Amino acid sequence: MQDSDPNAQLIDAFVVPTDTGSAVLIDADYERLDAVAGPFQIALYSRLPISMGELAVIRSRVEADLFAHAVRTATEGRRWLLALLVGLLELGVVGVLLAYLFLNREPVHAVVAWAAPLGFLPGVLQAWRAVARRRAGARARATLEVGELLATTAVGRDGESLARLRDLWRFVDRPNEPRDLMRLERAARIRVRWPAAARFYRALATAPDAARAPGRRAWLRARTRRRGAAPQPLTYLETRSQ
Amino acid sequence: MMNLACWAVPLRDGYVLRADRSTAAILQAAPARSPQFWGWRIALIQPQSQQFSAPLAARAAVMAVDYARLAGGAAARDRSRRRGRIMLWMEVALGLALIIASGGHWVPALAGAWLLAGRRWLRWLFGLDRQVVQSPTAPAQSPIVSSDAHAGLGRIERSMQAVDDDAAAYALGAVQARAQGLDEVAEVYEALAGGTHPSTLPPHIGFWVADETLHNPWRPALPAPAPATGNAG
Known part of the structure; x- marks a missing residue:
């Protein structure tokens, strides 16, 4: 991993705690990414070591999701x-x-x-x-025309994002604190004030297969969710660790 | 270039190469992208063992990705298209009802004609419903294959080494892969635990490459052909 490209449009990926381990949450609004301004790059926020293979899988899943979204959105707002x-x-x-x-x-x-x-x-x-949706459509068409996801992953350095992630982990690290998804959802919503993480935990709690999966790293059980009725997509890739 | 991932699933005597499930989605979106990005950058996800040979596995990885491209097929029909068809029938029914009930007056007849054909004709004329231009793709540049170690895959390989029986080891690998959410890996192990020889795995499960130590370097790294199913006589 390295510092981010100065022109890159960063896609934030967070390794967040879950009830049985940790997961990767991609908190990105694809419709705000401007491919004309620069290439896309994943910025990883993690306090756990992540292997290069795991990073490559995250990159591939994000690329699939990003361009599938662009294809879906590209016809909107034209003329x-x-x-x-x-x-x-x-x-x-x-x-x-x-x-x-x-x-x-x-x-x-x-x-x-x-x-x-x-x-x-x-x-x-x-x-x-x-x-x-004219702006979203224009950005999606630009993504298809000139968009590229860089093969390198940057270290996330945004202070606010780092603080949110640290606060979430601090909540989990407290002794005698039961670690269930709805507690994490509440912590994300009220203590950390991180709506994307709160939605992520709610979605995890209602996903039957995710709830059944035992610990260790359930890497990249990829799912794509939309933020309720809002046009912005919330994409997350779930992973679990011990 | 497109960032693709291909799993190198460790076996007793080699690896099974299988494209990640994101590959199909990436390649389905490819025809809408600019041709300058039609190259493949394939990351071989491997367990970082001494026996793994990236150059040997590279060709099978390209085959696995190419198989995903050819087998990907059309995208599943989404709900919005079905909803659009219901709306279309509603418009047609209301348009016909308006024309029949108009009794010769031009206002409801105009509204009926608008619903039946007017709006659709104008949208067609202005090209408002035209889909994204898609052209058939083939990799414009030769694929770049790199290999990246995956911690979870390495743990699975190490735990399998402690088991003597092949089928039991693959069953253990399948359980561990499911627990870690590595569904593609688990499917390979499940097929092998059921008694299938790696060389006869169907291509949607993966392509087998023998260990470099067991492999004849003068032979190309191609999977063995599937056995004939029909009776010769």
């Missing part, structure tokens, strides 16, 4: 002005239709008025999505 125009036309059509139904009140029109949103809402939502 958003034209999409907005189509959306406005859609609103015009539905407006004229509702005015007509209102002015010519008949029992059958009530049915049409109630059913109209089912037909017209998707078009309006498409237009809204194209406008709202």
